[in-house]
Amino acid sequence: MLNFEYTSEQKEIKELSLKFARNEMHPKAQEYDDNKKFPGDVLAKAWELGLMNTSIPTEYGGSGFTASDSVLITECLAYGCMGMTTSMMANDLALLPIIIGGSDEQKKRWLTPFTNEFKFASFCLTEPGNGSDAAGLKTTIKDNGDHYVVTGNKMWITNAGHADLFVVYGTIDPALKHKGISCIVIDASSEGIEIGKAEDKMGHRCSDTRSLNFNGVKVPKENMLGAPGEGWMIAMKTLDHSRPLVASCALGGAVRALECASQYAKERVQFGVPIAKHQAIQTIIADMGIKVEASRLLVSKAAWLLDQGLPNTKVASMAKAFAADSCMQITTDAVQVYGGYGYSKEYPVEKLMRDAKLIQIYEGTSQIQRLVISREIFKEY
Amino acid sequence: MAKILVFAEHNSGTVKGVTFEILGKLSSHTLEVVAFDGLSDDGVAELGKHGATTIHKIKGEGLDTYSPEGYANALKEVISSGSYDYVFAGSTSLGKDLFPRVAGMFDAGMISEVVEINFDGETFKGTRPLFAGKVLATVELDGPKPHFVTVRPNSIGMPDSAAGGSANVVDVTGNAGSIRAVVNEIIKGASEKLDLTEASIIVSGGRAMKNSDNFKILHEMADVLGATVGASRAAVDSGYADHSMQVGQTGKTVAPTLYIACGISGAIQHLAGMRTSKVIVAINTDPDAPIFQKADYGIVGDLFKVVPVLTEELKKLMN
């Protein structure tokens, strides 16, 4: 039985998240982007309202949101600002491996503090030489008797400058390939961690992105998630959860672009009528609307499968690829509708276009998603 | 004919304009007026000219200044003694607070803020805006009498002529009764000007004012015009202006004869609060700003360039 209606709580969740996006994020989005200012104040308010760390289960102090709730919240927040949302989502991305692979003791130790206190964690997978080819990572996790020693470089780490925890992927033995990959939680105050300078990015400029060097960092044995060598499985399951979120981030940005373009088209007069009366603009707006709706359906299905405990790898990748590519197209078209004004920083759409680009790249590029999708399709037929 | 009593609110003796608007509109009736002591001789004469036959002037202990319960108790006595069909008052700051209380004392109905009065001699019918002026509706009263009606200032307009005679002043000793909510102190606001809801000219600033200091140029223009300064919600929310200055659906609904909007884009909620202004002038850099669709005279330009020139030009004219 299909049902597209939000529950009454979801309606309220949406209402609150949108109110937060409009009142707290929209007024600051442009300024924080211009100045590369970390939105700590906005995020602290979001945390107070329970808008962050939505993946944490109730047993560990979370609010008990379903994946469907989480994607709804993320869509609304990204409608406020995709850059700020990246910073919030990065927490979920870092905590998900603990939720998926951690023991009860580990979950209590690491998840519960995030419900009591406003703090950050970073997910550390990508390396300077390994992006899409994640399994080829070079960071080593060496068993040194009563502890592990972690050595290696990580790249594009969101929130790295603010994090208390680093959830790090490394290998116990490069020869084991996937089977050597392990996931370990490192306290940010550990000795031997070198935090790089903040990257100067095209978009998501308010989010904090840095490189990290682990120079022989000693990590207690009890910080390993699952058994050594289970890291790849944890990473893949994490992506099943995080890709719908990232897709909903793209969706939220697209909704904002559609709203801006549509409102502007009704106001802007050319040839004596609002440009919304011109067919050329109408087809652009209609195509934007189609893509938004289709993205939302894919995102909802990917989250619904997750909530049902059903495999969602294929649909999650479809949602991520389609929503990200659509967001890029929609934001580009929004700039087109605005014309010259759209290219100026005085209007919000050029930022949306810059922000959109990153979503086609992180959490698996649009090309990697298609690789995943085709692999799943070949299994089916 | 219905028996009518009109409440004449005065400010240090000067009768508020809305009183004359009401008297003018109801001039075919026999009109009695009730006022609290302190009315000037001029005020008495003006009320007479506008058709008041009798003025009930209430004087009594505890009635020198406004207190909701004191005024309500004293008015109740006068109203009870006259078996009136209708009691009218201006929908001023005081009227809005006081009249629902008095109506409540009589278990009677009240219509707030009508902008049009239709009276067939016996039965009142009015028009009032709802949903901040997005719609208008016809409104009538039912139930025990007297019926109470308040009228939005500046909406009916002053009568063309005031050809009445002189009113017979009756002194009434009022009883403030027991007062539970006591007014201890009045802290004077910065503005000595007319309240926005009563002002006949308003100069308003929006987000484009950039900061509170810049409102100075609006005050300069307002001084020349005898206007009151208002602000949009965006300007209030940004901290450029006090909430008491806010015009709009969540601020004050105004109906001046001239509204000058400076750097206000014209969000629905702002337009809702000032759309019934007789003449609207808008100054904005964005030629597509929605305010221009409501403006009688729109100036596409930078308010910081336009306003000082406008002030100078008005100064020349006023001299």
Next chain:
Amino acid sequence: MNIFVCVKQVPDTETKVTPNSDGSFINLDSIKWIMNPYDEFAVEQALQIKAAQSESTVTVVRVGSVRDTEALRTAMAMGADESILVEAEDNLDSYCIAKAIKGGIEKSGKTPDLILCGKQAIDDDCLQVPQLLSQMMELPSVSMVVGFEQTGEDLKLRREIEGGSIEVYSLKTPAVVACNKGLNTPRYASLPGIMKAKRKPLAQHSLADVGVTDGDRRVKYSSFNLPPEKPPGKKFEAMDEDAVAGVVSEVVGLLRNEAKVI
């Protein structure tokens, strides 16, 4: 303290409002409902008192249709303990609403120490209910309150009057207080608050239950219609600094001679 907060559900300020086909009221279908913005100040004030006096309970009361109970749910998600809904059509007059609120409060069995309201509802803008309610309940009341201090039974309230002046009132509880913008900054309903709100009690009554009858209606509305559209105005281009003087002088001339307003 038993604190009651009266809330109304009104169309969002940005919602388009149009008369219905027979002009008897407005089209209700496409309306987005919100809690009356002034009522948010009342809810916030109640929650601040509750935070300072833990034994206090906050009950929200609403008179209106059951189609959507947004305002009550929002208030409970913000932190109110329970709510009362008196079911009625959305175009009731102030007298009936005040009487229904009184009846709803009495049904709760609790004696109110404080009744907080928004200063007015932005749908009918009557600004009557708080004062009427105080008359009906024989309680003192202060309207348009922008400052609230409480010491035991003593209230010190600041009321905004014309020209931004302030009247300072002293009175004792129980009382009715109508809240204005500027009193406080209403909190958001938090997500955990939203989840908790669904388990909070909501009592529901009909108008008849609370003693309101057809004969109580005092104000009758009819012929809802749109205000007349203004004809398009004149627009002058003055982005170029050299054009300013000419445009200003022309507009001033028009204000004087055409519009005759100065």
